[in-house]
Amino acid sequence: MINDKSFIHYLKEAEQDFSGWDFSYVTDTGRMAASLLSWSYGSMAKKLITEATSLLDMGTGGGELLAKLQPFPHSVFATEGYKPNFPISKKRLHPLGVTVVEVDEDNLLPFTNGQFDLIINKHEAYSAQEVRRVISENGIFLTQQVGGADCAEINEALGIPLNQEYLHWQLDFAKKELEDNGFRVVFAKEETPVQRFYDVGALVYYLKAIPWQIPDFEMGDYMEQLYGIHRKIESKGYFDVTQERFIIKAEPI
Template identity: 50%
Template sequence: MDRQKWFDWLLEEAKVPFEGWDFSYVGKTGRLKEAPLSWNYTGLVMRKLPEIGSLLDMGTGGGEFLSMLKPLPAQTYATEAYKPNVAVAKGRLEPLGITVVEADGEDALPFADEFFDLIINRHESFDAAEVFRIAKTGASFLTQQVGGENDLLLNRLLGAPIPEEYLHWNADYAVKQLKEAGFAIEDCREEMVPTRFYDVGAVVYYLRAVPWQIPDFSLENYADGLWEMHCRMEKDGYIDIPSHRFLVAAVRQ
């Protein structure tokens, strides 16, 4: 297949629907690979499970991550704001006895004061004061966040605007918010690691799943940039895009 036909085929194939927060369509096939971080978020969460009686997973997506954790406490809740994901999460988590609540991370959360022993948050926004309110004394808040410099090379390569409203979002900023809310910080780490894309179809699939990265993304708007990226990937075999991640572990004293 020549380069143009392969390009056209990849763009057409990338129209596969995205559901929940599951990138396995391009991840399990090896078309997209994230470099490992120096920490393991799953392991950090699992280490706390034997000691808790109540758990909240903020921004559960389709419940993919939470459903893999075992054993979970009897009082386990999850929040999700994106309406298409709420139904997916309920279908996956409610049979496991987990209550799913439609709520955004920055909203007032529908839980009593000092209710949770552990609050986890993977790539979801949060209001530090609200998290503090629903955490018991001695409770932990463990969050892995996508930093404001995440995937900016995609924007630059495609000629898309940089989402400047998120550039401030980093570990120092999050720690400051949490300290002001009353938390003590146990751990804080921050890294830039590459995400490797092996074909332009995987890039298109990814950008459609994260519309905040390039809000006006479409094949028509970025045809030239996608073609240039395709040619580069055909030559080099892949393209590495820096991903910005940080981890904060906090405790309500």
């Protein structure tokens, strides 16, 4: 039984509702922060949207980011495959003229051939073949992705191996896959920024929101490991993990 009052307080306080794709509960208070990338997905997407006539946002989450990228072209669609997020994104985006579509399979998008001249995708799985099918011949595909070994230090600290299924998901693999499916990559870059947690409650909140990092995460299963992280933060001031991020801008050929 762990009787550390501050540790118990952080764990109880982490029992907050999470909706959409909004980490502001821990980021706005500075409890979790990440070092900067040398590119801005939002800035790149914003510029491309001003030049587009038809737009698809893949994996819109709760629609938080897309809603901030207005004004939109005449035709705008968004997809979301995580069921809790679908009604949230629909409520947020429908009044803005965005048609939100629930999808179950990356390779079965409910759109016609060449329907979009701009497809944007932030941290969402995709089928390169299906993206090629629904993008116009003069279109642009912009995606920022999370590498397969993202935040590996969390898994190490909790004693859970990384999912081997996704370790291949790195920039070189994604570039080749797009090129093999009829794209020319015109910009690509990868970096490993640091993500910093300043208290164990922020880490727990984060893990509850991203179930793929530690599948079926339950605090009670990892009390000793979490307490070890808490003690390290109490001593050092923070717990650092390494993110993996890469961005690709590609055009059909």
